[in-house]
Amino acid sequence: MSAAPTPYRLAARRLLRDSLFQAAREELRKRPWAQITMGEIARAAGVSRQTLYNELGSREEFAQAFVIGEGERFIEAVEAAVRANVSDPHAALAAALELFLSTAREDPFVRILLNDDGTGGMLPFVTTRGEGLVEWASARIAAVMLENWPRVAREDAELLADALVRLSISYVALTRESAQRTADAVARLLGPYVDRVLAGG
């Protein structure tokens, strides 16, 4: 059926997607999402409109994939924070969340997201239309948990990861306290559950 694509093919594919996302990123610096045309993105990437549709499906799918792509920048740091605190799960939780919150707030793209006045921005793609993003991020988080704490049941890890991702998004969107205090608070909140699942049930 689908034979394994050669290394070069894979790289070319990634290059294409990256070019399109890069183009979108640059357009987003100039005007909000609603005012950016699929055709403009394609043209800015130096590619035909059809190619964009072939690769990303639709405007909706493009936006979701784009948001997930932006998330890559954060998830790696988060995963590293977890791995650096394998011996102390509570600390890992707090560190990862704190790292995420503090770096996200300084990120140019996140700032654009937060500046959304509700008319034509990309905010829906991390909230109401954010299924893809949440699924993707929580799968990554659950994976890193299972990798580092093998005694945790898959179901438990997935629930925890899902909740964490949702809380993280919420706290980025609407900050009450410092990243530090927020992270500690969430760590206290979820600590008991963590202890329970770590004990194996």
Place this chain on the structure above:
Amino acid sequence: MSAAPTPYRLAARRLLRDSLFQAAREELRKRPWAQITMGEIARAAGVSRQTLYNELGSREEFAQAFVIGEGERFIEAVEAAVRANVSDPHAALAAALELFLSTAREDPFVRILLNDDGTGGMLPFVTTRGEGLVEWASARIAAVMLENWPRVAREDAELLADALVRLSISYVALTRESAQRTADAVARLLGPYVDRVLAGG
């Protein structure tokens, strides 16, 4: 006729060439040039043999292009050294040469070149078959000279650059003294000529 290629097309082209060069680089770590097949390079890059030939022409042309590609790593540092010494051309000359010699000697690929026992290595492609390399490098050097010292005549810059490139290659291939002393010596040797052409005649 040849319409301007779009950004993505250019990037894809570069990706292809880079993949092929990368593959060659890795093969060269295992065995000498003469024992490496065009087919092996293509396969290692995940591309068909035909594509390699379409892109690079022939084994000979591939080797020349490859050597020039490796040269990119050095020429940038050299150009930077020149730009950092615009006010003192003698110092620029010495600094650039010294930088080139000392970094080149530590470079993995250059070491492979120097280990050539004469049977089947790539050494010819920087010496007897090095027209492409010398032309390319001296054009780059001449360009950076003309850019920084506009009073110099094109012809004079080209002669100087050509000689410098040839001397550089020779000194890398066959070192007598430290990079420092060699660079100073060459700077003394060519200093008078530099003064003359800088004076505009």
Place this chain on the structure above:
DNA sequence: CTCGATATGTCAGAAAGCTTGACAAACACG
């Protein structure tokens, strides 16, 4: 509300690039 303009999503056909299998010529080795 309707009209006109623009954007989305899709399609078929042309063009470009990559792959495959084959081949003659050159070369290398035993």
Place this chain on the structure above:
DNA sequence: CGTGTTTGTCAAGCTTTCTGACATATCGAG
């Protein structure tokens, strides 16, 4: 000297991208 490998090239087949066109949906102006 012959056998096997490599080089360089070709044609045919696929895949991907481009182009122009189209129906449909959406938005703004009058």
